[in-house]
Amino acid sequence: MKSKVLIVDDQADVRDLLRSVLEDNYDVNQAASGAALQKCFPQDPPDVVLLDVKLPDADGLDLLPQIKKRWPETEVIVLTGHGTITMAVEAGRRGAYNFLSKPFENEKLLADVKCAVERKEQSQENNTLRRALETMSGVASPIYRSSLMREVVRTAERIAPSDVTILITGESGSGKEVIADLIHARSTRNKNRIIKINCAALPRELIESELFGSVKGAFTGAHSDREGLFRQAEGGSLFLDEISEMPIDTQSKLLRVLQDQEVRPVGGKTSYKTNCRIIAATNRVPEEAIKDGKLREDLYYRISAISVHLPPLRERREDIMPLANAFLKRFAAQANRDIRGFSLEATERFTSFDWPGNVRQLQNEVQRAVLLSEGNQVEGSDLSITNVKTGPTDGVDTNFTLLEGVERNAIIQMLKETDGNKLEAAKRLGIGRQTLYNKIKAYGIET
Secondary structure, three states: OOEEEEEEOOOHHHHHHHHHHHOOOEEEEEEOOHHHHHHHOOOOOOOEEEEEOEEOOEEHHHHHHHHHHHOOOOEEEEEEOOOOHHHHHHHHHOOOOEEEEOOOOHHHHHHHHHHHHHHHHHHHHHHHHHHHHHHHOOOOOOOOOOHHHHHHHHHHHHHOOOOOOEEEEOOOOOOHHHHHHHHHHOOOOOOOOEEEEEOOOOOHHHHHHHHHOEOOOOOOOOOOOEOOHHHHOOOOEEEEEOHHHOOHHHHHHHHHHHHHOEEOOEOOOOOEEOOOEEEEEEOOOHHHHHHOOOOOHHHHHHHOOEEEEOOOHHHOHHHHHHHHHHHHHHHHHHOOOOOOOEOHHHHHHHHHOOOOOHHHHHHHHHHHHHHHOOOOOEOHHHOOOOOOOOOOOOOOOOOOOHHHHHHHHHHHHHHHHOOOOHHHHHHHHOOOHHHHHHHHHHOOOOO
16 A cells, blocks of 8 residues: 655645656655645544645644644645745744655655654554554553554443443453553543453352452361452452353352342352443353353353454564564563564565464463564564464374364374463463463374
8 A cells, every 4th residue: 555645735746746756656646725724634544744834814834733633643744935944943843753855856855755664664564563562561552553453452442431340351462461461451441440250260169259358267278367359449340351251150249249239258148239341251162061061051142242353463463573573572571682673584484474373372382582682673484383284194084174274283292392382382381371281182182
């Protein structure tokens, strides 16, 4: 897609000349006055504006702040037939990228526009990295470039101000926790905490006391009263990750809490009111989890008043390199390394890989590459990922879908590399150990 240039000049012959010079390389539009420029503001912003100083109804320098306010990332090149140093300085002060005197040389014009477009693209990349750093420091600003993630983020931001219970679905490692952070940060509860619990990580006998609290003597080892997560999240949000791994009998008690808005500690005789928003997540398909007896149907309908599905990374490949660059900046700073980017080979391997472990696997891969890289950029040889064949291969059941076959191959390969060590294989794939066990069983992989 061509970059967009908007010419704002009242002289038709100048506009025609500019168009003839630029139209082979850019998508060119025109405006003959300040009023015509105003009508362009609701449209998609151009990459560059060529702005004449003397317009019939406005001073171009006075329009500059308006342009930068409405289109903050657009670069402006000021054109004038009577340029002075004072005017050039003032144009720069008001936000112009460059100042070009008429008559101009075609080569000079093309070079200036090209540099302005590159400057805008660099600014967008810096904004992506800024969002990455905000996410890593706890401020919920997901990193994305794809239209799929744009819709996810828009949905999350629309529903955030309400108190409705939300279910986030998506594969392990796809970023469900980041979306939960975003919802909490954009909600009216953001002055209080978001408390998180991985329901798959706690032993069956402890999860109820962790959630609801317990009183002294309620069970062996309960030497004092315990404050549950519902109480800790009072006034804020409670994120229940992998809720389909919660024991069924605990799901029943959770349903009662959600219905009554009351929590009774384990071993307690009295209940107390609770006021926290529930955000749940699962890496299973809810309908299949219900069918397999992993998720209560009545609880599912209670927590899924609104559902947000997070697509896997392989379905939003435009997000791979913005995420990789953000992780690179983070880990290079932590390791005190001057690593500035990825080679062409490394970039191609990143964007063509299917990432069965999603964003978590990508993060682990970048961290590993930063530690192994010897130069000032990550090379293909620094990466452990390989381009997995997507067609039927020996040992792959052709009844699997294409993506399932890719995922199965990746798991088999990682198990070979780790000599069958499932814990290490899960870590390298960027997925949970239980998730790996489930996939090994589902794909009939011999270990």
